[in-house]
Amino acid sequence: MSKFELYKFVHVIAATVWVGGAITAQLIGLRLKNAEPAHRLGFARDMRFVSQWIFLPAALIAYGFGSLMIEESPNFGYEQAWVTIGTAGLAIAFLTAAAFLVPQSRKAVRLMEAGRGPEAGAVMGRVTIVARLAVVVLIVVVWAMVAKPGL
Structure with a gap:
């Protein structure tokens, strides 16, 4: 197995964990x-645990090994549309999770544990909407990785 193939393997596994997990979480939430x-x-x-300890690390691994693939391949570059779409989408989804989804999920759990169900429900409603938008972004990233527009 070449370095590129190893990087691609790890990248795809991490992306599968992240994207597949996010879609599954949405379906269970429904x-x-x-x-x-x-x-x-x-x-x-x-979900608070999974987001922090599975999805966020998987996102970092997907990004890191995707970057290694770009560096290793003479055929791929950061200026290509599919790489730009993928990198931007990954950054948007990751930052959304780190800055909003994880902290707001923690808040919702604290509210639920305190018996403040209606407030927790409102927080979870916002979390659900933002998480669904993040899943749409991730699906666009997967499309870009498969279709490779601009290549």
């Missing part, structure tokens, strides 16, 4: 929309 408060609290706790 299923739990009308669930008992205890179930929603458990899901919020799990």
